[in-house]
Amino acid sequence: MKLFSMKLASLLDKMAAIARRDFLTAIRYRIGFLIAAAGTVAELAAFYYLSRAIGPGFRPDGVEYFPFLLVGTGLYTFMVMGINAFLSTVQEAQQTGTLELLMTTATPAPALVFLSAMSAFAGNTVQLLFYLGAGLLLFGTPPHTPNIPAAVVIFGLSLAVAVAIGIMAAALQLAIQKGSAVVWLLGSGVWFMTGTLFPVATLPKPLQIVAELIPITHSLNAMRLALLQGSGFSELSGEIGILLMFSLILLPFSMMVFSHTLRRARLEGTLSFY
Amino acid sequence: MDSIVLESVSKIFQHRPALFNWMGRERSGNTQALAQVSLSVARGKVLVLLGPNGSGKTTTLKLVSTMLLPDAGRVMVEGADTRTEPHLVRKHVGFAIASERSFFPRLSARENLDFFAALDDVPRKSRAQHIEDMLARTGLLDAADTLVMKFSSGMYQRLGMARALIKKPSVILLDEPTRSLDPASVAHFWNLVRELPAEGSTVILATHSFNEAAAVGDSVAVLHQGRLAAYRTVGGSLVESLRSFYFQTTGELDESAELMPRNFR
Numbered sequence: 389m390k391l392f393s394m395k396l397a398s399l400l401d402k403m404a405a406i407a408r409r410d411f412l413t414a415i416r417y418r419i420g421f422l423i424a425a426a427g428t429v430a431e432l433a434a435f436y437y438l439s440r441a442i443g444p445g446f447r448p449d450g451v452e453y454f455p456f457l458l459v460g461t462g463l464y465t466f467m468v469m470g471i472n473a474f475l476s477t478v479q480e481a482q483q484t485g486t487l488e489l490l491m492t493t494a495t496p497a498p499a500l501v502f503l504s505a506m507s508a509f510a511g512n513t514v515q516l517l518f519y520l521g522a523g524l525l526l527f528g529t530p531p532h533t534p535n536i537p538a539a540v541v542i543f544g545l546s547l548a549v550a551v552a553i554g555i556m557a558a559a560l561q562l563a564i565q566k567g568s569a570v571v572w573l574l575g576s577g578v579w580f581m582t583g584t585l586f587p588v589a590t591l592p593k594p595l596q597i598v599a600e601l602i603p604i605t606h607s608l609n610a611m612r613l614a615l616l617q618g619s620g621f622s623e624l625s626g627e628i629g630i631l632l633m634f635s636l637i638l639l640p641f642s643m644m645v646f647s648h649t650l651r652r653a654r655l656e657g658t659l660s661f662y
Numbered sequence: 663m664d665s666i667v668l669e670s671v672s673k674i675f676q677h678r679p680a681l682f683n684w685m686g687r688e689r690s691g692n693t694q695a696l697a698q699v700s701l702s703v704a705r706g707k708v709l710v711l712l713g714p715n716g717s718g719k720t721t722t723l724k725l726v727s728t729m730l731l732p733d734a735g736r737v738m739v740e741g742a743d744t745r746t747e748p749h750l751v752r753k754h755v756g757f758a759i760a761s762e763r764s765f766f767p768r769l770s771a772r773e774n775l776d777f778f779a780a781l782d783d784v785p786r787k788s789r790a791q792h793i794e795d796m797l798a799r800t801g802l803l804d805a806a807d808t809l810v811m812k813f814s815s816g817m818y819q820r821l822g823m824a825r826a827l828i829k830k831p832s833v834i835l836l837d838e839p840t841r842s843l844d845p846a847s848v849a850h851f852w853n854l855v856r857e858l859p860a861e862g863s864t865v866i867l868a869t870h871s872f873n874e875a876a877a878v879g880d881s882v883a884v885l886h887q888g889r890l891a892a893y894r895t896v897g898g899s900l901v902e903s904l905r906s907f908y909f910q911t912t913g914e915l916d917e918s919a920e921l922m923p924r925n926f927r
Contacts, residue, residue, distance in 0.1 A: 405780030416768040485763030493781040
């Protein structure tokens with residue numbers, strides 16, 4: 389028990405050190421920090437006016453378009469930014485030349501990548517809450533009472549899926565120095581199939597089948613059901629079960645891939661290549 | 663008791679050709695960085711690695727630190743194998759690498775040290791004092807709260823040394839640690855290195871400087887084309903007339919005068 393509490397204290401201490409590093413670095417890129425904040429506000433405004441232009445007649449999955457967009461893009465952005473955080477952690481460490489040094493500290497490499505990404509996730513969570521808060525202000529309270537406990541469960545499982553994909557992106561970055569391919573795929577080839585901007589049902593049948601194989605599709609669908617339609621756990625059990633299955637398969641698999649890639653990079657001497 | 667042991671260690675780097683290599687001239691093939699190198703360093707001793715560029719000095723240090731894994735042979739640090747027990751090795755090793763690009767540029771020197779100290783399990787309670795001591799020891803107290811992106815090459819090297827020492831490692835690896843330092847700082851640094859064995863640390867220092875080898879080393883290993891070409895113990899001093907001329911004309915403090923007279927045996 390004492391050993392566990394010591395390990396937990398050490399982990400929290402490291403988490404705090406990483407979060408402090410990221411926060412200090414972010415605010416010292418003063419203009420970049422302001423531009424990112426302004427970008428979020430501009431994006432929200434664009435969605436608001438887009439939904440007004442489309443008009444109240446378009447009700448995907450039976451809900452108004454603005455909240456549909458808000459939850460979809462908010463959660464999708466959160467997940468993709470989180471995945472990107474893993475990649476950036478490795479990429480930036482390669483570019484700043486800190487990767488080799490970080491890999492010789494007493495902190496195991498997978499823990500280091502995980503904690504760094506968690507720090508980025510914390511920032512993204514603030515952005516997600518800002519998105520949803522702004523949505524409440526602009527849209528008012530939804531007609532159905534949101535199922536907050538279910539939303540928290542879906543959020544946790546979505547986080548686990550994003551962590552697994554993120555670790556694989558980090559492994560790819562270590563292996564071929566082009567982990568950005570994963571984020572590119574998510575940003576360009578996959579997003580339209582996940583139901584971020586419009587319902588998956590509007591896609592042709594073959595693409596609907598592909599969409600079912602993408603965990604993010606289930607995250608967005610489940611979160612919309614929980615937040616916008618107040619669905620109960622029994623109605624959500626299918627989507628939650630699928631997300632749980634993705635998490636249980638992808639998390640250990642991604643850790644295995646990362647460990648293998650790291651060992652290979654140490655053997656080949658490519659740890660600091662970028 | 664030996665702190666560091668290399669047993670018949672070999673390391674080959676492979677250069678894979680690019681997909682469309684006919685469009686460029688990228689070299690393919692292998693580089694034998696180390697070939698069957700066996701070495702050991704007793705606890706509390708300073709081993710200096712000498713050798714031309716590409717002789718395998720940095721590769722040796724990286725193998726000891728676990729940054730690299732050997733293709734053949736075995737590297738042991740404080741009884742732990744770098745291949746099978748890297749987590750144990752990392753608790754013992756502090757590494758000051760030659761590259762300046764190994765810090766977070768938008769953090770200050772103090773913040774960088776704090777970050778690495780946290781990752782190296784330096785206790786939170788004593789961390790601030792420990793950082794202060796290291797900054798003082800490496801002459802960086804005045805620049806402690808300056809963002810490191812504003813540092814000179816020499817300041818980066820001092821900070822690298824401070825980072826390597828922050829966890830009080832029993833094995834310290836120094837890669838060309840005085841490359842960018844001015845002569846006064848070099849002498850200060852040599853004295854610092856000579857203090858480390860008394861504190862229980864074992865040191866491997868890679869350098870091109872014979873003066874540095876004579877000043878700080880207990881023994882010297884010469885690497886050439888990845889092979890151990892020679893190994894000898896060191897003692898005595900090499901005094902250069904240029905050194906006294908330099909210090910007389912600049913008026914800087916020559917701390918090298920405090921060093922024990924040493925010569926190659």
